[in-house]
Amino acid sequence: MKLVIAVVQDQDSNRLSNALTKGNFRATKLASTGGFLRAGNTTFLIGTEDQLVPKVLELIKDNCRSREQMVAPVSPMGGNADSYIPYPVEVEVGGATVFIMPIEQFHHF
Amino acid sequence: MKLVIAVVQDQDSNRLSNALTKGNFRATKLASTGGFLRAGNTTFLIGTEDQLVPKVLELIKDNCRSREQMVAPVSPMGGNADSYIPYPVEVEVGGATVFIMPIEQFHHF
Amino acid sequence: MKLVIAVVQDQDSNRLSNALTKGNFRATKLASTGGFLRAGNTTFLIGTEDQLVPKVLELIKDNCRSREQMVAPVSPMGGNADSYIPYPVEVEVGGATVFIMPIEQFHHF
Numbered sequence: 001m002k003l004v005i006a007v008v009q010d011q012d013s014n015r016l017s018n019a020l021t022k023g024n025f026r027a028t029k030l031a032s033t034g035g036f037l038r039a040g041n042t043t044f045l046i047g048t049e050d051q052l053v054p055k056v057l058e059l060i061k062d063n064c065r066s067r068e069q070m071v072a073p074v075s076p077m078g079g080n081a082d083s084y085i086p087y088p089v090e091v092e093v094g095g096a097t098v099f100i101m102p103i104e105q106f107h108h109f
Numbered sequence: 110m111k112l113v114i115a116v117v118q119d120q121d122s123n124r125l126s127n128a129l130t131k132g133n134f135r136a137t138k139l140a141s142t143g144g145f146l147r148a149g150n151t152t153f154l155i156g157t158e159d160q161l162v163p164k165v166l167e168l169i170k171d172n173c174r175s176r177e178q179m180v181a182p183v184s185p186m187g188g189n190a191d192s193y194i195p196y197p198v199e200v201e202v203g204g205a206t207v208f209i210m211p212i213e214q215f216h217h218f
Numbered sequence: 219m220k221l222v223i224a225v226v227q228d229q230d231s232n233r234l235s236n237a238l239t240k241g242n243f244r245a246t247k248l249a250s251t252g253g254f255l256r257a258g259n260t261t262f263l264i265g266t267e268d269q270l271v272p273k274v275l276e277l278i279k280d281n282c283r284s285r286e287q288m289v290a291p292v293s294p295m296g297g298n299a300d301s302y303i304p305y306p307v308e309v310e311v312g313g314a315t316v317f318i319m320p321i322e323q324f325h326h327f
């Protein structure tokens with residue numbers, strides 16, 4: 001058994017949850033902030049058999065990978081709306097930081 | 110030293126806290142959701158000497174074990190109250206998922 | 219790589235965050251309560267290279283060490299204000315409990 005600790009952005013959290021459930025993996029979610037990623041993230045604790053670790057990593061990668069996204073800019077509050085041209089802006093979203101930890105014992109009561 | 114990570118249902122959380130304190134164990138509690146157990150659970154981090162791990166496991170088992178419980182059903186909202194017979198329903202409550210993790214160093218400042 | 223899990227008092231949390239960022243360490247913060255320290259604490263997850271573990275420990279020690287602090291007592295609510303002499307009281311604040319955990323794999327997507 002291994003414990004997979006994955007820190008992912010909140011916006012990818014539900015999609016990863018669903019993918020893990022569909023793959024028969026069980027995860028506990030902790031609300032977390034800052035640091036590894038921009039503020040507002042979720043820390044997943046996923047206990048799994050050794051041979052399924054690559055499958056968990058694949059699910060995390062597929063659902064949380066860092067990628068570019070075109071975002072409509074926020075219109076200027078109280079600004080000169082006539083001269084405002086809303087160029088979409090490319091921002092980096094997603095990303096995951098993952099630790100695979102050894103487990104000495106696993107119990108379920 | 111080991112780090113015991115235990116995910117338990119919220120309804121068993123206070124009882125386990127008290128039992129750990131009484132047994133001179135120190136625990137940090139993290140609010141968590143989903144996955145290992147039904148939504149609304151608490152993740153305990155318990156640092157302990159190797160030889161006391163069985164005692165911690167016993168406390169978790171005694172206070173959080175999965176068990177059947179008779180629950181009075183919720184009365185039907187706006188339903189036909191005359192024909193409503195409130196049979197108690199047996200549901201499974203409690204349960205704990207526990208990981209025993211190796212620690213390389215422990216410090217207290 | 220190691221995973222440093224540090225439980226510190228809320229009042230030291232921001233100072234430690236800033237010190238870690240300044241030192242180029244990345245940390246994820248989890249809101250936690252009770253146990254190792256008095257209620258209201260923060261659990262830091264800090265992934266770091268083996269050779270930098272002493273530097274992380276030094277930052278935690280410098281920013282969170284348990285120390286005595288003089289605290290002005292709360293004035294008695296509705297008490298006899300004339301006879302009330304506000305002696306400052308010495309209380310212990312801060313403190314950190316730190317676990318250094320082995321990591322088998324580290325991934326960043």
Ligand code: NI
Nearest residue numbers: 066095326327
């Ligand atoms: Ni990144």
Ligand code: NI
Nearest residue numbers: 108109175204
């Ligand atoms: Ni179960």
Ligand code: NI
Nearest residue numbers: 217218284313
């Ligand atoms: Ni202490």
